Amino acid sequence: MPDLTTYSSICLFLLSLDYDIAVVRSAGSAVETERHVELGVELMAKGQFVDALSHFHAAIEGDPENYVTYYRRATVYLALGRSKTALSDLDMVIKFKPDFTAAWVQRANILLKQGKLDEAHISYEHVLRRDPDNDESLKMYSEIELIKEHVRLGFLFIEQKNYIEAISHLTRAIEFCPWDASLRETRAECHVGVNDVMAAIVDLKAVARLRSDSPQIHHRVSLLHYELGEADESLSESRECLKLDPDNKECFPHYKRVKKLSVLMKSVQEFLGDGNYQSCVEKANAIAKLESKVAAFRLAAKSLLCQCHTKGGDTLNGIKACTEALQIEESAELLCIRAEAHINNEEFDDAMNDYQRAHNLDQSAKCAREGIQRTQKLQKLAERKDYYKILGVARTATKTEIVKAYRKLAQKWHPDSFDGDEKKMAEKKFIDIAAAKEVLTNPDMRSKFDNGEDPLDPETQSGQGFSNFNQYAQGFGHGPFQFRFNFN
Helix, strand or coil: CCCHHHHHHHHHHHHHHHHHHHHHHHHHHHHHHHHHHHHHHHHHHCCCHHHHHHHHHHHHHHCCCCHHHHHHHHHHHHHCCCHHHHHHHHHHHHHHCCCCHHHHHHHHHHHHHCCCHHHHHHHHHHHHHHCCCCHHHHHHHHHHHHHHHHHHHHHHHHHCCCHHHHHHHHHHHHHHCCCCHHHHHHHHHHHHHCCCHHHHHHHHHHHHHHCCCCHHHHHHHHHHHHHCCCHHHHHHHHHHHHHHCCCCCCHHHHHHHHHHHHHHHHHHHHHHHHCCHHHHHHHHHHHHHHCCCCHHHHHHHHHHHHHHHHHCCCHHHHHHHHHHHHHHCCCHHHHHHHHHHHHHCCCHHHHHHHHHHHHHHCCCCHHHHHHHHHHHHHHHHHCCCCHHHHHCCCCCCCHHHHHHHHHHHHHHCCHHHCCHHHHHHHHHHHHHHHHHHHHHCCHHHHHHHHCCCCCCCHHHHCCCCCCCHHHHHHHCCCCCCCCCCCCC
């Protein structure tokens, strides 16, 4: 067993060894901490703030009393829009370095932007006691009383329901206090008061960023989007609300309702694009039934019905739906659609009136300009030959309906079935019937005719057009002939 002297020597050796290890570790840690600071500064200069932040975290963990690193991290937090966290770091800077003027100024600036005017006032005073000539602090310090006055007047005008003046004063205050959520929320309600819903939404979305844990703000934004008839946007905000509070009793029922509307509206657009007009009408009616109180959704339902009926050839219901939509809100687009329905119903004067109204409402509306030109051509064409009337079909008739009408009339007016003067009349009728069938079963020729141009008119066609017209015209009236025609 070692004697006492030997034992003491061993203990002293071990203690010395521990001390040496601690010194080595401390030196290594200091080097590593300094390296994290250097990397953080480099990344901060490059604008890579998230990466810089991780290095400053590590540096502070290695040296938790280094006020410069706290200050640098606060700067990064501010660049990332995290003012509350930056403020905490600046408090740590002041704790370890009470005479660090830049930290006091930065702290005061943050408090001012947050709308904490009294606290900002105290911080600016602290700076000015130490540095009376600090220009930034002098300038902002002098603005605080003016900001308070704008806030006071803003709330005074709100009590008087003078929202325009309230908005003006609150806006002046928010210019200095952009991170004050309560001021923005108050201004948002003033915007609602003057029916500027989009401006209210902009303010409330800023509030949602400032209060990231508030489901009620997302719900309020959702309701405002709903009021505008913006189903998808309303649905998105409801989802954000439910992320924060899955059992929210206001968000959840609204979410279910707006989700149904969003699905229905997408279905209508798909059916409209696919040409499935019957299903399009059914879904549009479902929208009207689901939401009959909010004007924007009533307008959307009637507008969609206007399009579905008109494109589907149901001109009477198309005109009715368009008229009901226009009674809610007049728009150039809806007037153009109703004009199209009037054209399909051969009501050219009514169509012209709608196109003129659309043009007066929005002189940049292409549909109005082109519609006026087209209707003028159709009005002139109506005074001459109308191939739809010749075959007795609607302007919305399908190719099958056109061919069926042609067969029936061709059999009725075949020249071989007539004699004498009646034969000449039948020949003329038959030529018109054949010409109508040729134009209306040819997509390009029909499109020209629908746009007010007769593809068989020699004045506009330079000898092109109905290929068999001359053949038929020459065949009739030249003695006995065998006439054969194709019913396809």
